[in-house]
Amino acid sequence: MNPTILVINCGSSSLKFAVIDTVNERVILNGLADGMGQPEASLTVQQGDERVTTPLPHPDHGAAMQGLIASLTQRGLMASISAVGHRVVHGGESFKASALIDEGVLAEIERCVQLAPLHNPAHLIGIRQAMDGFPGLPQVAAFDTAFHQSMPEHAYLYAVPMALYREHGVRRYGFHGTSYRYAVLEAARMLGRPQERLSCVCAHLGNGASVAAIRDGKSVDTSMGLTPLEGLVMGTRSGDVDPGLFNHLAETMGMNALQTTAMLNKQSGLLGLSGLSSDCRVLEQAAAQGHEGARRALEKFCYQLAKYMAGQMVAAGRVDALVFTGGIGENSAWVRARTLEWLAPLGFALDPEANAACTGGKAGFIQGQASPPVLVIHSHEELMIALDTARLAGLP
Secondary structure: OOOEEEEEEEOOOEEEEEEEEOOOOEEEEEEEEEOOOOOOOEEEEEEOOEEEEEEOOOOOHHHHHHHHHHHHHHOOOHHHEEEEEEEEOOOOOOOOOOEEOOHHHHHHHHHHHHOOOOOHHHHHHHHHHHHHHOOOOOEEEEEOOHHHHHOOHHHHOOOOOHHHHHHHOOOOOOOOHHHHHHHHHHHHHHHOOOHHHOOEEEEEEOOOEEEEEEEOOEEEEEOOOOOOOOOOOOOOOOOOOOOHHHHHHHHHHOOOHHHHHHHHHHOOHHHHHHOOOOOHHHHHHHHHOOOHHHHHHHHHHHHHHHHHHHHHHHHHOOOOEEEEEHHHHHHOHHHHHHHHHHOHHHOOOEOHHHHHHOOOOOOEEOEOOOOOOEEEOOOOHHHHHHHHHHHHOOOO
């Protein structure tokens, strides 16, 4: 059996994982431990067509890791695990690429907790649990922010006093970098050109969503900023709002900064606009049945997306292609169609049949005649993390 990589994405209430054969770029097993902190916490493991869900004896990450190890042992996979790769949301300015984890790397991830208080603490838990569960194996951190460290100063600075950047790291960092790295590789392959000669605008659309401008294979701008709240309308996140909203809500409703931030992160976006759901699939069905809130939310989502994609063309310099990826980007033919309608003045058009065919993980070209290329690419962040991990661990 080829050496395999265990990829872990640890969240505050979940632990996602995959076992990947990097030689054949094949997912052998994947799963999710969900409901941490809740009595109904469970572990779901899928291998091929087999899907098994079992309750966890304790609703914490330690029990999830023990359940994962037991599942790997039962399936005869434990001995093949040669290294562990971890998704880490925020690496600040310290990391321009994935890194082998040592005490210094752990300290930098800890230092970035203030920049990603909802994410980095959970990643640290996952890393420490994996170090206990897989002693002696190389552990690698892949940072969402690393890909965007190529952004120029004029793209990453905010127009605020420079002391905030120099002393407190207040700047735009960007996220979804691992997804963008894979999308750029695939787009270059599909277009038949070297990555270093590819310039495109790429949208990663899921519950979290962002757009990135790629120039000659590198990120030169993106819609997310200091935190994943800036930019597009998302599932429950507002995206861009007037910063004066904080003072306005404090004066009119007595809301403090923490309350407003929580509202913008958890009660806004598609959920807030629709009053129904943060799930694009639910909203598309409801809109088709005449639900006004669902229609409103989807229209705002696509309008904001089109505006950002158009704006990122400035940063990209030229547009060899538009790229859609992420759960919504890969599967919502409706969102892609409506977004391209907004972009029609820039020469983009759709092939409806090709667009309809690109769902369920199927990649392809969806542009109409005389339109610049528009690509749908299946996101595979786990594979990118696994390949980085194998390379840094010195594996084939």
